[in-house]
Amino acid sequence: MDNSQFRRYGHEFVDWIADYLETIEKRPVRAVVSPGEIAARLPAEPPEKAERMEEIFNDFNKIIMPGMTHWQHPGWHAYFPANNSPESILAELLTAGIGAQGMSWVTSPAATELEDRVMEWLRKMIGLPEGFSGVIQDTASTATLCALLSARERATGFEANEKGLRRPLTVYATSETHSSLEKGIKIAGYGRENLRLVPVDSGFAMNPEALQGAILRDKAAGFQPAFVAATLGTTSSSAIDPLKPIGEIASRHGLWLHADGAYGGTAALCPENRWILDGAEKLDSFVFNPHKWMLTNFDCSAYFVKDPGTLIRTFEIHPEYLKTGVDPYVKNYRDWGIQLGRRFRALKLWFVIRSYGVEGLRAFVREHQRLARLFRGWAMEEPDFEVLAPSPLGLVCFRLNDGRGEEALNRLNRALLDDINASGRVFLTHTVLGGRFALRMVVGSRLTQERHVRLAWDIVRASGRRVKAEFSPA
Numbered sequence: 508m509d510n511s512q513f514r515r516y517g518h519e520f521v522d523w524i525a526d527y528l529e530t531i532e533k534r535p536v537r538a539v540v541s542p543g544e545i546a547a548r549l550p551a552e553p554p555e556k557a558e559r560m561e562e563i564f565n566d567f568n569k570i571i572m573p574g575m576t577h578w579q580h581p582g583w584h585a586y587f588p589a590n591n592s593p594e595s596i597l598a599e600l601l602t603a604g605i606g607a608q609g610m611s612w613v614t615s616p617a618a619t620e621l622e623d624r625v626m627e628w629l630r631k632m633i634g635l636p637e638g639f640s641g642v643i644q645d646t647a648s649t650a651t652l653c654a655l656l657s658a659r660e661r662a663t664g665f666e667a668n669e670k671g672l673r674r675p676l677t678v679y680a681t682s683e684t685h686s687s688l689e690k691g692i693k694i695a696g697y698g699r700e701n702l703r704l705v706p707v708d709s710g711f712a713m714n715p716e717a718l719q720g721a722i723l724r725d726k727a728a729g730f731q732p733a734f735v736a737a738t739l740g741t742t743s744s745s746a747i748d749p750l751k752p753i754g755e756i757a758s759r760h761g762l763w764l765h766a767d768g769a770y771g772g773t774a775a776l777c778p779e780n781r782w783i784l785d786g787a788e789k790l791d792s793f794v795f796n797p798h799k800w801m802l803t804n805f806d807c808s809a810y811f812v813k814d815p816g817t818l819i820r821t822f823e824i825h826p827e828y829l830k831t832g833v834d835p836y837v838k839n840y841r842d843w844g845i846q847l848g849r850r851f852r853a854l855k856l857w858f859v860i861r862s863y864g865v866e867g868l869r870a871f872v873r874e875h876q877r878l879a880r881l882f883r884g885w886a887m888e889e890p891d892f893e894v895l896a897p898s899p900l901g902l903v904c905f906r907l908n909d910g911r912g913e914e915a916l917n918r919l920n921r922a923l924l925d926d927i928n929a930s931g932r933v934f935l936t937h938t939v940l941g942g943r944f945a946l947r948m949v950v951g952s953r954l955t956q957e958r959h960v961r962l963a964w965d966i967v968r969a970s971g972r973r974v975k976a977e978f979s980p981a
């Protein structure tokens with residue numbers, strides 16, 4: 508492709524994206540295809556001869572788009588959001604255009620220094636105490652793995668890096684902790700058997716006394732307790748584990764304290780939500796995802812550590828071909844995580860923070876919380892509906908409950924979810940809370956307004972009437 512064609516298609520594609528976002532509401536939120544349907548339309552063999560952009564773009568519209576699920580749709584209430592913004596999209600375009608790989612300071616000094624600065628901005632924006640250093644990771648899963656690896660090294664005096672793990676280290680979390688912790692435990696060599704599930708309270712948050720008990724039991728049995736993961740906004744119900752008492756227990760027993768605020772951390776932009784970080788001074792590491800609720804294109808995960816020395820000592824490598832004369836004076840982010848090569852992710856954060864301002868970002872979060880509270884209120888008032896967990900952030904867990912038995916209710920609510928999603932106008936997902944099938948309604952898409960949340964509620968209610976009649980209790 509020559510430069511003039513690049514210009515032409517570049518403009519055309521930006522127009523396409525603008526049209527897409529403008530008309531996204533007309534599409535069904537979820538792709539309406541069956542497994543294999545898209546693959547069947549793709550040739551089995553790669554093209555031997557070059558194809559023209561026109562044909563490729565045509566097929567993109569014809570074959571690929573029907574198989575896309577629309578995360579930026581205002582009716583997106585599933586999982587958690589992965590919202591973006593025009594500003595972030597433009598920055599991604601520039602990042603791709605420059606095509607720099609920021610493994611070391613010299614490989615793009617601005618990439619390193621901008622990352623350093625925007626991470627410090629983020630730290631201040633959410634009220635994380637001074638003294639934490641930030642680095643961008645691809646995802647919270649990776650950040651949590653980095654925390655597990657750093658904790659493993661600290662607990663073994665950096666012996667595991669050299670000789671492998673020789674004595675089991677135990678890890679503490681709750682049944683509500685994100686599955687990425689378990690994945691990290693497998694990868695980092697802790698062993699799944701050494702994960703202890705600490706009981707939760709009635710609001711699904713960690714019970715600190717139970718944590719203390721589990722640690723003491725393990726110590727008495729000859730285990731070495733090493734890591735506790737607190738979650739600020741669990742995936743199932745957005746429960747907030749209490750950092751203060753957990754932090755006291757962790758420091759008393761010398762455990763690494765990691766907080767996973769992948770979704771919830773963004774809420775701390777607003778002073779009224781800062782309570783979720785009460786006790787943060789005791790943290791060893793903390794992660795939250797601007798790519799979830801802070802208008803920044805996937806992927807961009809903000810990882811903060813209290814002691815970058817431990818992080819660097821866990822990961823650093825010094826092959827001759829990467830050495831540079833400025834190494835003693837600069838940050839080489841390749842030593843702050845798992846990957847060597849790094850995308851220039853700081854640019855989109857910089858664009859987002861500058862174009863919304865902290866005030867704009869706060870207003871954005873507040874509005875979503877207001878809409879979630881509105882929905883919660885409707886669900887609480889409606890006969891035959893009930894709310895199943897506190898909603899401190901933008902998630903409401905609810906179900907239909909007309910008094911039939913628990914097993915029948917689970918079947919009924921599964922049918923309710925299917926009926927709601929069959930509308931194509933909203934997309935909700937589910938979880939199980941204390942054995943109860945619960946529908947999750949998240950407000951977090953940039954385009955979601957009050958009218959969309961009202962529409963979602965109308966659909967939920969209509970579906971509720973339908974499935975109740977269809978599944979009348981025997």
Ligand SMILES: *Cc1c(COP(=O)(O)O)cnc(C)c1O
Binds near residue numbers: 649742
């Ligand atoms: C989404 C989520 C994760 C995983 O995030 P990735 O960035 O996709 O790895 C981890 N923890 C919690 C609490 C989450 O909500």
